[in-house]
Amino acid sequence: MQLRRAWRELLERVRHNWPLKLLSLVVAVVLWYFVLNAEDPQSTQTITVPVVPVNMAENLEAIGITPSSVELRLRGRQSALRQAEAGRIRMEANLRNAEVGENEVPLRVAGVPINVRVMPGYSTSAMVELDTVIERTRPVLYERLGTPADGFVIDQIAIEPNEVTVRGATTAVREVAWVGVVVDTSGLNATVSFDAEVEARNHRDVVVSGVSFSPSRVTVTVSVSQVNVRSVPVRPIIGQPPSGYAVTSVSTSPLVVTITGDGGLQQVESVATTEVDISGLRGTKTYPVPLNVPGTLSVIGPASVQVTVTTQPASGGGPAAPPRGEGEGGGGGGGGRGDGLEEESGGVVGNQESDSDADDGDDTGGTGGTGEDGGGETELPEDNAGSSSATTPGPVRGPGT
Secondary structure (H helix, E strand, O other): OHHHHHHHHHHHHHHOOHHHHHHHHHHHHHHHHHHHHHHOOEEEEEEEEEEEEEOOOOOEEEEEEEOOEEEEEEEEEHHHHHHHOOOOOEEEEEOOOOOOEEEEEEEEEEOOOOOEEEOOOOOOEEEEEEEEEEEEEEEEEEEEEOOOOOOEEEEEEEEEOOEEEEEEEHHHHHHOOEEEEEEEOOOOOOOEEEEEEOEEEOOOOOEEOOEEEEOOEEEEEEEEEEOOEEEEEEEEEEOOOOOOEEEEEEEEEOOEEEEEEOOOHHHOOOEEEEEEOOOOOOOEEEEEEEEEOOOOEEEEOOOEEEEEEEEEEOOOOOOOOOOOOOOOOOHHHOOOOOOOEEOOOOOEEOOOOOHHHHOOOOOOOOOOOOOHHHOOOEEOOHHHOOOOOOOOOOOEEEEOO
């Protein structure tokens, strides 16, 4: 009875003045709608989403998708559109019945929030090229950068494992010639071991993408040992310039090289280059020149240097200086001639003599060179061997052991 009475009283309250109550409800809904549109209005936004292959057979891989992305116009409230930017929306290319080669497949939008609508006008199909997945074993080689600390040499670079399995589309895997890992040895003075990621390279030393590795990381061990070393200046050996020209500037890069060895290391004051042939040089030219290292020693780093030589027409109005070793008689003809080698620092070296030297009567032709047996070399003094700064050696590549 009491329940029935309560229900009857509730109905009476609802029926009492119901038009006013209904109007209040309508006004509340309208106000809520306007407030919602003011704070979070409807908006349209264009986004670009990737085309993702789905339902693809395990032995196939997509090597080309056209188009690879699609523009979508989304309609919804701004708060919902902000959520749609999180990357969940994608365009799926269904490859359930696709085969090797090109396939035209349907596209379907996926990952759209429930309160966001996709406007019509986007692509509904794509061309997908498939290839068979294969696996191949490739060696792991290292690409060495930098040089160890002074007095240290690299004994060995070991890579474990020294082979990896490359997996991917047939066209991509067949392009892989070797798998590389970068080893930076700059400043090393102790043996180190570290893990490094590998990357695929082709025969042109270009990175090959679209493949995976097993394992994807290898362990690199660089063994370093200390050796007897000595840093000495480079002494360039310059040949004879053309007739009527004189050498005015010589520089080397690097200025100093580091040598190592067991016998006679401390007796070496400089390392000479092989002779630079400038018989046709009229102007300035840079030559790559090997170093002439004594047989029991070796150079740490590149065994060659860059020698830059400048020649200019001989000054003084008289005939050009004869090639060194072909002077005319006793020293009187050469005393005081100044067409010598002038380094970038401004000093004059090489073929310049004092009057007292000229009066000694040695058959050097007065040009101030070594002149031994009429030879055609000009040896620069050790302390004026050049003016360029040392250069960093390029990368060294090799197999891991």
